[in-house]
Amino acid sequence: MLSVHDFHAGYPSVPVVSGAELRVERGEIVSLFGHNGAGKSTLMKGVFGVLGDCRGEVRFNDAAVAGASTRSLMRRGMVLVPQERGVFPSLTVAENLRMGFWASGESARAEYDRRLARTLGYLPILDERKDDRAGELSGGQQQMVSIGRALLAGPKLLLLDEPSTGLAPNLVDDIMALVTRLREEEGLSVLLVEQNVGQALAVSDRVYLMKGGRIIHEATPDQLTWSRSLWDLF
Amino acid sequence: MIVLFQMFVEGVAAGSLYALAAVGFALIYATTRTFHFAHGATMMLAAYAFYQAVTVWQWPAVFAVALAVAVAVAFGVGVERLVYQPMRRTDASFLTIFAASFGLLIVATNVVVLLFGNSFYSVDSTLSRGFLVGPLYLSWVNLLSVAVALVSITALQWFMRRTRTGVILRAMMDDAALVGVFGLGDRRYGMIAFAIGSALVAPAAILTSLNAGLQPSMGALLTLLAIAGAIVGGIGNLWGAALGGLLLGIAENVGVWQLSSTWKPAITFGVLLIFLMFKPDGLLGAATRRS
Numbered sequence: 264m265l266s267v268h269d270f271h272a273g274y275p276s277v278p279v280v281s282g283a284e285l286r287v288e289r290g291e292i293v294s295l296f297g298h299n300g301a302g303k304s305t306l307m308k309g310v311f312g313v314l315g316d317c318r319g320e321v322r323f324n325d326a327a328v329a330g331a332s333t334r335s336l337m338r339r340g341m342v343l344v345p346q347e348r349g350v351f352p353s354l355t356v357a358e359n360l361r362m363g364f365w366a367s368g369e370s371a372r373a374e375y376d377r378r379l380a381r382t383l384g385y386l387p388i389l390d391e392r393k394d395d396r397a398g399e400l401s402g403g404q405q406q407m408v409s410i411g412r413a414l415l416a417g418p419k420l421l422l423l424d425e426p427s428t429g430l431a432p433n434l435v436d437d438i439m440a441l442v443t444r445l446r447e448e449e450g451l452s453v454l455l456v457e458q459n460v461g462q463a464l465a466v467s468d469r470v471y472l473m474k475g476g477r478i479i480h481e482a483t484p485d486q487l488t489w490s491r492s493l494w495d496l497f
Numbered sequence: 498m499i500v501l502f503q504m505f506v507e508g509v510a511a512g513s514l515y516a517l518a519a520v521g522f523a524l525i526y527a528t529t530r531t532f533h534f535a536h537g538a539t540m541m542l543a544a545y546a547f548y549q550a551v552t553v554w555q556w557p558a559v560f561a562v563a564l565a566v567a568v569a570v571a572f573g574v575g576v577e578r579l580v581y582q583p584m585r586r587t588d589a590s591f592l593t594i595f596a597a598s599f600g601l602l603i604v605a606t607n608v609v610v611l612l613f614g615n616s617f618y619s620v621d622s623t624l625s626r627g628f629l630v631g632p633l634y635l636s637w638v639n640l641l642s643v644a645v646a647l648v649s650i651t652a653l654q655w656f657m658r659r660t661r662t663g664v665i666l667r668a669m670m671d672d673a674a675l676v677g678v679f680g681l682g683d684r685r686y687g688m689i690a691f692a693i694g695s696a697l698v699a700p701a702a703i704l705t706s707l708n709a710g711l712q713p714s715m716g717a718l719l720t721l722l723a724i725a726g727a728i729v730g731g732i733g734n735l736w737g738a739a740l741g742g743l744l745l746g747i748a749e750n751v752g753v754w755q756l757s758s759t760w761k762p763a764i765t766f767g768v769l770l771i772f773l774m775f776k777p778d779g780l781l782g783a784a785t786r787r788s
């Protein structure tokens with residue numbers, strides 16, 4: 264689905280990620296752990312074409328997409344749910360969702376209705392609040408809007424950047440359950456960044472550890488759970 | 498008392514045009530974060546184009562109006578495309594772009610002075626006449642000002658709520674960077690914002706020409722009114738800007754009740770100052786600004 268090889272990314276004159284190696288197979292949930300400032304978000308944004316100059320190899324669905332624009336990546340089915348949560352506060356929930364649909368380059372009404380129905384099936388709270396301004400929603404609900412908007416884009420691969428930051432513990436479980444359901448029922452592949460390591464481990468197939476802009480280790484959740492020495496790498 | 502009411506009517510008419518100019522300024526500012534000081538230059542150029550077409554070339558009014566709108570849109574979009582966008586690409590600061598915009602206003606004003614001279618022109622039209630309703634005198638220009646403002650603002654409301662482009666423009670007002678994360682708000686949208694914002698000063702250009710006549714200084718004055726209206730309304734809020742513009746028009750007309758009309762700008766900036774000191778978020782600013 265996604266493979267990243269010798270990838271470098273950063274901000275103008277601030278190199279952050281260097282030589283990253285990473286892959287996500289079809290239908291896999293892969294977590295990326297690392298301390299604050301390790302470069303997890305930068306890696307995701309770089310792969311997603313949001314940052315200017317990145318170097319390296321990125322393959323998505325068997326196509327070389329390094330340097331491709333966000334627009335074309337979204338049309339291919341890669342969608343980022345950014346860390347900053349980022350709903351459009353003065354737009355209604357429904358309008359926020361529509362932004363995701365438009366971003367996928369689709370315009371057929373029937374396809375919109377189909378995706379909307381599925382999305383609201385996963386996130387029923389959005390149906391209740393669809394005519395409210397997104398800025399009036401609680402943090403947890405805004406996160407649902409953000410994920411819902413990504414689903415409206417019809418993703419094949421979701422890049423989820425800390426979807427549970429600042430949420431109550433039971434909501435974190437809800438989000439992890441949602442991620443698993445999306446994989447089971449929609450066949451989504453997910454690259455997940457999380458600070459709630461325990462909960463993320465429980466749903467992940469594989470895990471990468473990141474430090475100082477480098478991917479320093481790849482492991483299975485079991486290895487991470489049982490091996491103290493892996494944690495010492497941090 | 499009748500005199501005061503008459504002045505109120507004049508104020509609503511003038512304020513309607515300021516409202517349109519302020520909405521245009523606010524739309525451009527909120528979507529592209531450009532402090533478009535040359536907004537009044539758009540209006541001045543459209544006004545002189547209208548004057549040239551109607552009185553010199555003797556065009557029929559419809560074509561002259563179309564020319565004025567076309568000049569406004571062409572200037573606004575041209576400035577965005579040829580000046581602001583290249584500057585933004587080099588990460589020019591807010592202040593640098595503001596300075597460029599200020600310079601544009603001065604250059605445009607000087608070009609008009611070169612072409613038309615500094616003197617005062619007026620456009621003769623039956624529209625500047627009117628009729629009495631009881632003791633009140635209503636001119637056609639004034640009625641037209643209010644009607645055009647109502648129709649334009651309603652149409653803009655509809656466009657911003659009901660069309661895809663409108664919703665994306667509103668999303669840009671919230672968070673342009675996030676729109677970029679969806680690969681949506683490319684430079685076309687900046688140009689659309691400038692096109693709409695600039696078209697909205699055409700009514701002021703045309704109706705002011707009919708009502709008060711033309712002078713090269715009209716551009717700078719309208720810029721200040723549009724900015725003041727947008728700030729009074731709550732910068733970044735379109736409907737607040739409309740309200741702000743209307744309020745300024747009423748204030749400056751009613752305010753000169755016992756004064757000479759040369760006090761108008763002083764009243765405008767008095768109101769602006771009061772808002773900056775006591776309600777810097779403007780009329781509707783705080784209600785919608787979040788996070």
Ligand SMILES: Nc1ncnc2c1ncn2[C@@H]1O[C@H](COP(=O)(O)OP(=O)(O)OP(=O)(O)O)[C@@H](O)[C@H]1O
Binds near residue numbers: 279298
């Ligand atoms: N816009 C920016 N411009 C310059 N440097 C930045 C920018 N954003 C982040 N950085 C720097 O890049 C480095 C990595 O940041 P990044 O956001 O990728 O970390 P992260 O692993 O996602 O951390 P967190 O867990 O806090 O989200 C940090 O040192 C940060 O200061």
Ligand SMILES: [Mg+2]
Binds near residue numbers: 303304305346
């Ligand atoms: Mg991050």
